[in-house]
Structures are given as C-alpha cells and as structure tokens.
Amino acid sequence: MRFRMWMAFMMAIGQGGCAHSPPPPENTDSMAYRLKDAPEWVKGTCRSYFKAGTSVLCGVGSVTGSRNPSMARSGATARARSELASSLKTAVVGLLEDYQSNTMAQGGSGTAGWDEQKIAEASRQISEATLSGTQVNTTWISPGDDYYVLVSMDAESFKKYLEQMRTLDEATRRHISSNAEEMFQKLDLYTTK
Numbered sequence: 001m002r003f004r005m006w007m008a009f010m011m012a013i014g015q016g017g018c019a020h021s022p023p024p025p026e027n028t029d030s031m032a033y034r035l036k037d038a039p040e041w042v043k044g045t046c047r048s049y050f051k052a053g054t055s056v057l058c059g060v061g062s063v064t065g066s067r068n069p070s071m072a073r074s075g076a077t078a079r080a081r082s083e084l085a086s087s088l089k090t091a092v093v094g095l096l097e098d099y100q101s102n103t104m105a106q107g108g109s110g111t112a113g114w115d116e117q118k119i120a121e122a123s124r125q126i127s128e129a130t131l132s133g134t135q136v137n138t139t140w141i142s143p144g145d146d147y148y149v150l151v152s153m154d155a156e157s158f159k160k161y162l163e164q165m166r167t168l169d170e171a172t173r174r175h176i177s178s179n180a181e182e183m184f185q186k187l188d189l190y191t192t193k
Helices: 002-017 069-105 112-133 155-164 170-178 180-192
Strands: 056-063 135-141 147-154
Touching (some): 056 069, 069 112, 069 135, 069 170, 112 155
Antiparallel strands (some): 056 147
16 A cells, blocks of 8 residues: 555656656757857848948858868858859949940940950959958857858959059059949949848
C-alpha cells in the first residue's frame, strides 16, 4: 500500500513537472534569426549609412558559411565592389551615350557601331579603374556568422581616378567629370527606391 501511494505521489510530481515544457529552440537557419539586430544598411539600402545629401555610391556584399574571417571579409568586399561597379557602369554608359548623341548632333564623325563599342569599352575601363578608389566603411557579422561589408566611393574620388585615365580622350573625361555629381545623385535616388 505504501508503495502504491509512493508511486502515485511520484507520478503526480512527474506530471506536474512536465506541465511547463521549455520553448522550442529558435530556428538559427531562418533569415529572421540571421538578420536579427542587423544594421539598416544590411536590411535595406546601403545609403542609410550615410548622411542625406552625401554624393556617394555604395554597395553591400556578404559571404555565408566561411570559417575563415579573412576569406569571408575579402569575399564579401569583392561582392560589394561588384554591386557598386554594376551601378557605376550603368550610369557611365548613360553619360557616354549622352556625350555621343551631343557630339553627333554637333557634327561629330564616327560610325554607330564603333561608338557603341567605344562606349562599352570605356564604361568597363572606368568601372574597373575607379573600383580601386572604393573603401570599406563598415562590417557586420550576423548571429549565423554571415559576414557583411559596406563599401563606398565618393564623387571626388571618382573624379580623381577619372582624371588619371589616359585611355579616354580629354573631352570625354571632362564630360563625365562635370556630370559626376549629378550622376551620383541620380544613382542615389535610384538605389534608395
């Protein structure tokens, strides 16, 4: 009899102890977990890192799953620069096409095919040359060990690198340089939407 009472008592204690089970563990693979407490430049636009009105182009890159912090940083930096270069190349093509149409309207010479080829090559060269003018502004490592890097380039640095490019003629460099501020502002508007 005592044994049965003791067993009943133990079962009652055991059942009462199970009434409050621990909460399920957080899913560490979910995007919500990985971006928990992320800065705005990671979750939204990289422009949120800079003061309003600053003429800056920026890009964000990330690497997931690397156990080597140095490799993660260089990989994320390369991806961020690639993002920045893509925006820059698009903007430069627009400026060069504008320059080409102005030159043709003023009686310039050249075939359309050669001019398109020249535009593509010049935009590639400008993008590649000016990427060395980018700088890493900040980094962030998520709770899931994703490595994020923010890189940027200001309009003045862009103009400086552009002036050093001797593969472009003086008139083309001058046109791009004089329109750089406006180009950066247009890209700012485009990337913040």
